[in-house]
Amino acid sequence: MSKSFILVCDGMDKKLFSELSSNPKFEVYPEAKNSQETIAEIRKKAHGMVIRSATCPDKEFLQDCPNLKYIIRAGEGTDNIDKAACAELGIKVSNTPGANNNSAAEHALALMMTVLRKTALANTSMHSGKWEKASFTGNELTNKTIGIVGFGRIGQLLAKRLIGFDPKILFFDPIIDTHSVPYDNIQKVHSVEDIFKSADIISIHTPLNNHTRNMVNYQLLSSMKSNAILVNAARGNIVVEEDLVKALKEGKLKGAALDVFSSEPLAETSPLLGIENLVLTPHLGGSTDEAQFRVGEMAVHQLNEFFVNGNLLNEVKA
Numbered sequence: 292m293s294k295s296f297i298l299v300c301d302g303m304d305k306k307l308f309s310e311l312s313s314n315p316k317f318e319v320y321p322e323a324k325n326s327q328e329t330i331a332e333i334r335k336k337a338h339g340m341v342i343r344s345a346t347c348p349d350k351e352f353l354q355d356c357p358n359l360k361y362i363i364r365a366g367e368g369t370d371n372i373d374k375a376a377c378a379e380l381g382i383k384v385s386n387t388p389g390a391n392n393n394s395a396a397e398h399a400l401a402l403m404m405t406v407l408r409k410t411a412l413a414n415t416s417m418h419s420g421k422w423e424k425a426s427f428t429g430n431e432l433t434n435k436t437i438g439i440v441g442f443g444r445i446g447q448l449l450a451k452r453l454i455g456f457d458p459k460i461l462f463f464d465p466i467i468d469t470h471s472v473p474y475d476n477i478q479k480v481h482s483v484e485d486i487f488k489s490a491d492i493i494s495i496h497t498p499l500n501n502h503t504r505n506m507v508n509y510q511l512l513s514s515m516k517s518n519a520i521l522v523n524a525a526r527g528n529i530v531v532e533e534d535l536v537k538a539l540k541e542g543k544l545k546g547a548a549l550d551v552f553s554s555e556p557l558a559e560t561s562p563l564l565g566i567e568n569l570v571l572t573p574h575l576g577g578s579t580d581e582a583q584f585r586v587g588e589m590a591v592h593q594l595n596e597f598f599v600n601g602n603l604l605n606e607v608k609a
């Protein structure tokens with residue numbers, strides 16, 4: 292019986308994939324963190340590949356995978372995969388919808404609190420032996436107007452978790468309507484512009500596509516209230532990074548937090564580095580033990596279905 296060779300790229304729940312290797316139908320290359328060099332070496336053998344955001348299969352990459360039939364994006368966004376090239380080469384693509392959404396929503400909330408209460412700055416200051424209480428007076432989240440751009444699964448989970456802070460929640464989404472949202476006191480607005488000019492805290496939860504690429508530019512940032520803050524834990528390239536730097540330096544907004552970047556890992560020369568009222572985290576939205584367990588469980592199930600039972604679950608098309 293011939294085995295399906297599965298290459299697991301990027302950091303993922305190792306235990307689940309070791310369990311998969313005990314199935315005689317699979318040979319799994321389950322390094323928790325395969326380097327891009329290792330991946331380049333062994334991808335020629337792969338029938339299936341499981342990736343997160345660090346591995347970006349473009350056409351050139353895919354042409355070097357003659358046996359590849361199936362890619363699972365262990366997470367939500369598939370913008371790092373050239374899906375048109377996959378379609379051309381007969382490679383199917385799936386994601387694991389919903390599995391890490393709670394962690395992503397919680398991380399957006401954590402970033403809001405970090406900016407509002409200046410906890411990252413206070414932590415750095417304390418570890419350098421200082422006691423600068425007067426420098427770190429913050430703001431409350433309670434009773435603020437919160438604008439959520441993109442009201443799919445993650446945006447709605449965030450709203451649900453925010454409700455305890457008695458906020459006014461505005462959202463913009465081209466598809467979701469207020470009547471399909473199971474919470475009171477949440478209002479849909481007509482445009483992204485409406486969110487940016489009215490909200491005290493803005494959180495982005497859209498996919499990256501032709502409508503959202505470079506959506507948050509200098510003009511939009513300049514329309515924010517000067518004491519407002521912005522959080523982007525969705526995708527890099529939605530916020531124009533140079534424009535955010537300019538707007539922060541000019542005081543167009545009070546602070547911001549980014550978990551995602553136009554290029555990852557962030558370059559050492561990025562203009563985002565060293566800006567005091569900007570909190571940065573290295574794409575941690577889905578990085579919890581709980582999320583990675585759920586994502587891994589779904590990926591393993593989908594691999595079984597595809598290679599053993601011939602079923603394609605959660606397909607994402609070009």
Ligand code: MLT
Binds near residue numbers: 344365366367574576
């Ligand atoms: C996702 O799209 O699910 C996120 O990028 C989370 C991740 O895989 O790290």
